Amino acid sequence: MKKISKFIVDIFLIFVILLCTLPFLYMILMSLKSTVNAYDISLNFSDMSFAHYRKIFSDPTFIRYFFNSVFVAVCGVILTLFTSCTAGYAFAKLKFKGSDKIFFLLLLTMLVPSEVILVPLYLLVRGFGWVNTFRALILPLPTAFGVFVMRNAIMAVPTELVESAQIDGATNGKILRTVILPLVKSSMLTVAIFTFIGAWNNFTWPLIITTDDAYRTLPIALTAMKTQYDTDVGLTMACAAVTFLPPFIFYLFMQSKFEEGMALSGLKG
Amino acid sequence: MKKKKGLSVLTPYLYIAPISLILLTFVAGSLIIAICFSFTKYNIITPAQFNGLYNYQKLFRDSKLQLCIINTLKITIISVPAQILCSTLFAVLIASRRKTFLGKLAKAAIFIPVLSSSAVVGTVWKAILNGGNPVVKAIFGIFGINPTMLLGSSKAAIVTLALLMVWKGMGYYMIIALSSLMSISDSYYEAARVDGANTWDLLTKITLPLLKPTIIMNTFLATISSMQVFDLIYTMTGGGPSMSTTTLVMYAYQLTFKSAKSGYAMAVSNVLMLIILIIVLFQQRFIRRDVSEL
Numbered sequence: 001m002k003k004i005s006k007f008i009v010d011i012f013l014i015f016v017i018l019l020c021t022l023p024f025l026y027m028i029l030m031s032l033k034s035t036v037n038a039y040d041i042s043l044n045f046s047d048m049s050f051a052h053y054r055k056i057f058s059d060p061t062f063i064r065y066f067f068n069s070v071f072v073a074v075c076g077v078i079l080t081l082f083t084s085c086t087a088g089y090a091f092a093k094l095k096f097k098g099s100d101k102i103f104f105l106l107l108l109t110m111l112v113p114s115e116v117i118l119v120p121l122y123l124l125v126r127g128f129g130w131v132n133t134f135r136a137l138i139l140p141l142p143t144a145f146g147v148f149v150m151r152n153a154i155m156a157v158p159t160e161l162v163e164s165a166q167i168d169g170a171t172n173g174k175i176l177r178t179v180i181l182p183l184v185k186s187s188m189l190t191v192a193i194f195t196f197i198g199a200w201n202n203f204t205w206p207l208i209i210t211t212d213d214a215y216r217t218l219p220i221a222l223t224a225m226k227t228q229y230d231t232d233v234g235l236t237m238a239c240a241a242v243t244f245l246p247p248f249i250f251y252l253f254m255q256s257k258f259e260e261g262m263a264l265s266g267l268k269g
Numbered sequence: 270m271k272k273k274k275g276l277s278v279l280t281p282y283l284y285i286a287p288i289s290l291i292l293l294t295f296v297a298g299s300l301i302i303a304i305c306f307s308f309t310k311y312n313i314i315t316p317a318q319f320n321g322l323y324n325y326q327k328l329f330r331d332s333k334l335q336l337c338i339i340n341t342l343k344i345t346i347i348s349v350p351a352q353i354l355c356s357t358l359f360a361v362l363i364a365s366r367r368k369t370f371l372g373k374l375a376k377a378a379i380f381i382p383v384l385s386s387s388a389v390v391g392t393v394w395k396a397i398l399n400g401g402n403p404v405v406k407a408i409f410g411i412f413g414i415n416p417t418m419l420l421g422s423s424k425a426a427i428v429t430l431a432l433l434m435v436w437k438g439m440g441y442y443m444i445i446a447l448s449s450l451m452s453i454s455d456s457y458y459e460a461a462r463v464d465g466a467n468t469w470d471l472l473t474k475i476t477l478p479l480l481k482p483t484i485i486m487n488t489f490l491a492t493i494s495s496m497q498v499f500d501l502i503y504t505m506t507g508g509g510p511s512m513s514t515t516t517l518v519m520y521a522y523q524l525t526f527k528s529a530k531s532g533y534a535m536a537v538s539n540v541l542m543l544i545i546l547i548i549v550l551f552q553q554r555f556i557r558r559d560v561s562e563l
Contacts, residue, residue: 013375087287113542143292201387
């Protein structure tokens with residue numbers, strides 16, 4: 001009896017593993033097929049090639065999309081780390097009037113449904129004259145979630161450390177840089193990964209705020225490529241694979257950080 | 270000396286200024302725009318004209334809007350229970366196998382769709398379902414399904430989309446459920462086993478009751494996210510065939526960018542925003558009460 005139930009659980013797990021990985025294997029496989037007829041089912045490894053990848057990486061428009069994605073995600077990470085570490089430090093270690101109220105107000109912004117406000121956000125940013133700019137893609141990326149994570153992490157740092165540094169005459173900026181941040185690297189990494197993946201995968205916002213190829217990112221390119229290379233499944237799949245791989249590689253190396261962050265984001269409410 | 274003191278009082282505010290400024294501008298700013306423009310006639314190009322409650326009155330006469338509300342509800346009703354059921358089931362199964370290779374592999378695999386962009390998911394599934402590949406055809410053939418109909422027919426498309434949302438999202442809720450499962454002390458299970466409880470008893474009398482707050486929270490999170498799904502629909506069907514997958518967010522998008530009716534679009538999205546905010550407030554009270562009961 002025990003053996004049978006163990007067997008059924010194994011079957012279930014194998015089923016879910018196949019269900020979640022096969023579409024991505026299909027993507028990789030199709031992107032490596034050199035034949036124009038990508039629906040050729042023969043699994044002949046001799047005609048696997050990186051021809052599609054070579055082709056998209058020799059297309060200047062695609063390289064531009066790729067660069068935009070990297071640039072926006074990296075700037076988003078830097079901006080988010082900066083804003084959430086400074087604010088997290090202030091909320092955790094500095095005493096000031098109204099700190100609880102302001103923190104609560106910032107957290108309230110997380111309750112605003114993000115997809116629903118995109119059209120008004122578009123009207124607002126358009127009013128600033130920021131359509132087709134990197135500013136428009138990067139500045140709205142930081143959220144209160146980063147502040148929440150960093151505040152909790154910095155609160156766990158012993159206050160005595162901060163006080164003794166103050167006695168030594170260190171400024172707040174120096175305390176944050178030399179005392180606090182080295183102790184909360186792990187939380188900073190969580191915030192950085194989440195911001196990077198969020199910015200990299202972001203679809204709706206770049207779709208509506210950019211119309212010019214010079215500012216569009218990979219996920220948008222993918223929907224555009226689909227029509228451009230309508231018949232060439234291999235080429236589209238190569239683009240999809242390039243968009244898919246960076247978050248996936250992060251995940252392979254930092255699985256525990258992901259799970260930590262997910263559990264936190266669930267608890268935030 | 271006095272001046273320095275005055276400055277140090279300001280320091281904390283200086284530290285919270287960047288994030289406050291960003292959130293105030295973009296989040297609060299958008300909310301104000303959404304409310305103000307909903308009382309105007311605005312086509313993005315010419316200046317907005319105040320037209321009072323006209324947009325809100327129009328909501329009640331718009332048959333397309335009714336269709337979009339029904340589509341949004343359909344997606345929510347299909348995807349949320351399936352998502353919660355799958356994520357809880359797999360969390361329990363993976364927890365029971367967490368030390369084996371298969372368990373670890375399953376935990377990693379179920380999360381891959383979560384971390385990939387909707388654009389990738391949409392493109393890949395569209396390529397799979399468009400039916401050219403004989404292997405795919407054969408696999409769906411086993412269940413008597415023609416894969417091209419899954420997105421091509423207006424009846425099936427919305428179900429297909431809802432199931433793809435389950436496929437993409439269940440790993441997220443699974444991780445949350447799993448981390449809460451891990452916090453259940455082994456001593457409960459040991460004590461129950463001493464009393465002669467079987468696996469089913471352990472599941473229904475210990476695991477599920479202790480997991481209840483997490484399941485409730487996951488249900489709220491899944492409801493809120495499925496009511497505002499946009500990117501997956503945009504990449505998979507674009508709202509079609511014949512509006513059968515146009516949800517409220519999609520409708521507001523089309524009104525702004527295709528029909529140049531931004532004022533009315535704001536009224537539509539404000540209705541959705543209000544519904545979601547009510548759910549969120551309900552969730553806050555619900556979860557707090559449930560936690561205090563424990």
